[in-house]
Amino acid sequence: MSLIVTKFGGTSLCDLERVQAAAQKVVACRQEGHEVIVVVSAMAGETDKLEDLGYSISTRPDPREMDVLLASGEQVSVALIAMAIQDLGVPAMSYLGNQVPVYTNECHQRARITEVGREELRHSIDQGAIPVVAGFQGVAPTGEITTIGRGGSDTTAVAIAVAMDALECRIYTDVDGVYTADPRIVEQARRMDRVTFEEMLELAALGAKVLHLKSVEYARRYSIPLKVFSSFIDGPGTLIVEEGESMEQPEVSAITFDKNEAKVTVTNVPDIPGIAYQLLGPVGDANISVDMIVQNVSRDERTDLTFTVPRNDFEQSLEILRDQVIRLRREAENPTRYEMEVIGDDAIAKVTAVGLGMRSHAGIATKMFETLAQYGINIQMISTSEIKISVVIHEDFCELAVRMLHSAFDLGTD
Amino acid sequence: MSLIVTKFGGTSLCDLERVQAAAQKVVACRQEGHEVIVVVSAMAGETDKLEDLGYSISTRPDPREMDVLLASGEQVSVALIAMAIQDLGVPAMSYLGNQVPVYTNECHQRARITEVGREELRHSIDQGAIPVVAGFQGVAPTGEITTIGRGGSDTTAVAIAVAMDALECRIYTDVDGVYTADPRIVEQARRMDRVTFEEMLELAALGAKVLHLKSVEYARRYSIPLKVFSSFIDGPGTLIVEEGESMEQPEVSAITFDKNEAKVTVTNVPDIPGIAYQLLGPVGDANISVDMIVQNVSRDERTDLTFTVPRNDFEQSLEILRDQVIRLRREAENPTRYEMEVIGDDAIAKVTAVGLGMRSHAGIATKMFETLAQYGINIQMISTSEIKISVVIHEDFCELAVRMLHSAFDLGTD
Numbered sequence: 158m159s160l161i162v163t164k165f166g167g168t169s170l171c172d173l174e175r176v177q178a179a180a181q182k183v184v185a186c187r188q189e190g191h192e193v194i195v196v197v198s199a200m201a202g203e204t205d206k207l208e209d210l211g212y213s214i215s216t217r218p219d220p221r222e223m224d225v226l227l228a229s230g231e232q233v234s235v236a237l238i239a240m241a242i243q244d245l246g247v248p249a250m251s252y253l254g255n256q257v258p259v260y261t262n263e264c265h266q267r268a269r270i271t272e273v274g275r276e277e278l279r280h281s282i283d284q285g286a287i288p289v290v291a292g293f294q295g296v297a298p299t300g301e302i303t304t305i306g307r308g309g310s311d312t313t314a315v316a317i318a319v320a321m322d323a324l325e326c327r328i329y330t331d332v333d334g335v336y337t338a339d340p341r342i343v344e345q346a347r348r349m350d351r352v353t354f355e356e357m358l359e360l361a362a363l364g365a366k367v368l369h370l371k372s373v374e375y376a377r378r379y380s381i382p383l384k385v386f387s388s389f390i391d392g393p394g395t396l397i398v399e400e401g402e403s404m405e406q407p408e409v410s411a412i413t414f415d416k417n418e419a420k421v422t423v424t425n426v427p428d429i430p431g432i433a434y435q436l437l438g439p440v441g442d443a444n445i446s447v448d449m450i451v452q453n454v455s456r457d458e459r460t461d462l463t464f465t466v467p468r469n470d471f472e473q474s475l476e477i478l479r480d481q482v483i484r485l486r487r488e489a490e491n492p493t494r495y496e497m498e499v500i501g502d503d504a505i506a507k508v509t510a511v512g513l514g515m516r517s518h519a520g521i522a523t524k525m526f527e528t529l530a531q532y533g534i535n536i537q538m539i540s541t542s543e544i545k546i547s548v549v550i551h552e553d554f555c556e557l558a559v560r561m562l563h564s565a566f567d568l569g570t571d
Numbered sequence: 572m573s574l575i576v577t578k579f580g581g582t583s584l585c586d587l588e589r590v591q592a593a594a595q596k597v598v599a600c601r602q603e604g605h606e607v608i609v610v611v612s613a614m615a616g617e618t619d620k621l622e623d624l625g626y627s628i629s630t631r632p633d634p635r636e637m638d639v640l641l642a643s644g645e646q647v648s649v650a651l652i653a654m655a656i657q658d659l660g661v662p663a664m665s666y667l668g669n670q671v672p673v674y675t676n677e678c679h680q681r682a683r684i685t686e687v688g689r690e691e692l693r694h695s696i697d698q699g700a701i702p703v704v705a706g707f708q709g710v711a712p713t714g715e716i717t718t719i720g721r722g723g724s725d726t727t728a729v730a731i732a733v734a735m736d737a738l739e740c741r742i743y744t745d746v747d748g749v750y751t752a753d754p755r756i757v758e759q760a761r762r763m764d765r766v767t768f769e770e771m772l773e774l775a776a777l778g779a780k781v782l783h784l785k786s787v788e789y790a791r792r793y794s795i796p797l798k799v800f801s802s803f804i805d806g807p808g809t810l811i812v813e814e815g816e817s818m819e820q821p822e823v824s825a826i827t828f829d830k831n832e833a834k835v836t837v838t839n840v841p842d843i844p845g846i847a848y849q850l851l852g853p854v855g856d857a858n859i860s861v862d863m864i865v866q867n868v869s870r871d872e873r874t875d876l877t878f879t880v881p882r883n884d885f886e887q888s889l890e891i892l893r894d895q896v897i898r899l900r901r902e903a904e905n906p907t908r909y910e911m912e913v914i915g916d917d918a919i920a921k922v923t924a925v926g927l928g929m930r931s932h933a934g935i936a937t938k939m940f941e942t943l944a945q946y947g948i949n950i951q952m953i954s955t956s957e958i959k960i961s962v963v964i965h966e967d968f969c970e971l972a973v974r975m976l977h978s979a980f981d982l983g984t985d
Binding site: 177207236 | 587590591621624625627628629632633635636637639640642643644646647649650651653654655657658664665667669670714715716
């Protein structure tokens with residue numbers, strides 16, 4: 158019999174009616190003749206509430222204890238979903254991370270899943286029950302509770318699908334699929350029937366909050382078909398598949414944006430080996446994740462180094478870099494070579510075109526720049542990968558840029 | 572070094588200030604030179620909230636899943652208390668039932684603790700940390716989460732004190748000790764410095780909600796001194812000790828009452844062997860706990876059987892008994908012998924005088940009856956044990972009776 162892993166996110170469990178609706182979907186899936194495993198997140202808002210509680214007790218809460226605290230959210234939802242399934246006359250059993258077990262490394266708050274036990278879940282299914290597994294949480298070799306990072310329940314679902322040789326992994330969320338652009342901004346945005354893992358990886362990384370990045374990577378590595386459905390309205394959803402399976406290969410599949418970044422520039426950087434590391438090292442040491450990094454060719458042995466950081470880390474990044482610039486000058490044999498300046502701007506937006514077809518089509522970048530120029534939108538930074546082009550622009554133009562690009566690449570509904 | 576187990580109830584953890592205050596008490600205890608283990612309940616109201624959630628999903632929620640659901644309450648509070656202790660500069664580590672482990676049998680919702688692991692807690696203390704243990708929850712041999720019944724955290728604390736050879740077990744609660752009567756009813760009620768386990772067992776069983784009955788039994792069996800303190804105001808508390816240690820042995824130590832019972836009477840019961848079992852058996856089978864049972868000598872081979880049940884179970888008890896009376900008559904060879912009638916009254920109160928000194932002093936009962944008669948209070952039932960006398964009266968006279976008895980036995984402050 159084919160096994161299907163179904164995952165319900167927090168918004169799909171925002172109240173008791175939603176919990177019951179989720180249970181009905183699970184039971185329907187089983188009545189179609191599938192074996193089913195359910196993976197659930199905490200009820201909507203619960204993880205935030207628990208996190209706030211932790212931070213209200215301690216400004217730097219112990220990661221080990223934060224994991225204990227946060228894991229309680231999924232514990233509540235597995236019990237409720239299991240009860241709701243039982244109430245429909247189908248046996249169900251909840252499993253916490255340590256009961257499956259979902260083994261992880263010991264890195265609290267952002268642990269990595271290392272192995273998923275099959276036996277307990279298999280036994281449960283063979284007994285005729287539907288196992289309901291707590292997402293987001295695992296157990297370290299020490300027996301301690303770990304969590305795998307916010308949004309991690311998607312990854313738990315895929316990891317379980319992999320371990321149990323599932324036919325597919327269904328993610329129920331608050332949108333009915335993956336769109337060509339955010340429908341709140343682009344009226345003509347269209348739900349895609351299919352999207353490749355590669356494209357989805359870029360979309361997830363760029364902040365299209367449908368699926369968690371790690372879960373897409375994981376599903377791609379082990380070739381587990383992922384399906385995204387709405388838990389509110391029935392529909393065909395979006396299937397995330399291997400490249401070969403996707404028939405259409407448009408140049409551009411989707412336009413996304415990210416307004417949660419800020420831009421930091423170090424000007425007048427001496428063009429000597431190791432300088433980028435000397436500047437960016439301390440930023441990384443402070444656990445600030447640097448995204449786009451742009452450095453142009455130097456003139457007069459001088460260049461500018463620009464990068465983006467999460468907007469929350471903007472002030473700290475400026476501070477770290479200014480300290481580092483002072484330190485480098487003080488320690489330099491020739492201080493005049495180190496007259497750098499650190500400037501920043503947090504009123505930016507990153508707009509990105511993603512498309513597998515980009516690889517074989519020239520002129521996508523040109524068309525993108527042309528479109529932006531047409532509306533007088535200045536491009537501050539450019540960064541490209543094989544299947545995406547990102548530009549940084551002033552945040553005021555973000556929505557306009559997304560709409561115009563969506564239209565220029567003809568992504569909308571007819 | 573001497574080890575002290577300190578337990579904080581839900582009202583001692585009603586908000587973040589209380590959590591921090593509890594952490595301060597723990598750290599102070601350690602600074603006095605003790606090794607400390609903390610046991611905590613869920614924050615005030617949380618267990619009720621979780622229980623309501625469960626019952627809102629399912630009218631008969633699965634006991635296994637209810638345990639998973641309810642155990643999440645203590646999971647939140649151990650993490651918060653551990654963080655709060657850490658914030659005071661002292662290492663702390665939370666432990667869930669399965670991490671200690673607190674082993675129990677498999678009886679969900681009212682499991683019995685069978686063994687407490689020492690190693691993890693010892694290791695944690697030897698590392699300089701304060702272990703913070705989730706009360707109320709345990710783990711069955713199957714690895715499933717169990718809970719040991721509402722109010723069970725006291726028992727967890729005592730079980731851990733026993734396993735770890737603790738010097739004493741301190742229970743922090745919302746009252747500053749055990750009183751000679753409920754201070755809300757008797758203005759002159761006096762906090763007792765000491766009370767014996769035997770007396771405390773009667774007081775706990777009678778609904779003086781300071782300590783959970785099981786925890787007192789457990790502490791007595793293993794001779795662990797129990798101390799009750801208020802977590803709101805500093806004070807000497809009440810020490811619960813072995814009989815020998817108590818210097819004063821007043822005839823009566825305390826007057827308690829219970830308004831949560833109802834009275835059921837079967838009249839005209841034929842005086843034949845086994846009839847009490849035939850009548851009360853089905854009540855017990857329905858998991859209704861029968862408290863006082865009174866049957867007087869028979870007249871004309873007829874007697875009346877009266878007993879009390881929790882007021883919540885009153886209607887069901889009447890129903891069960893009426894069915895049973897009909898069944899007995901139908902099945903009887905001589906039906907006329909089985910013309911019984913079932914009547915009930917739920918407007919009753921049980922008032923009890925407890926005192927170790929009762930054993931060696933005659934006349935306590937007489938004084939009690941005399942006092943009640945003096946105020947025209949009719950006694951409906953009487954039941955005695957070695958160290959207590961309970962009477963059932965109309966509930967309207969409950970407070971008056973408690974006050975008058977408290978005064979008659981001279982229990983008040985001078």
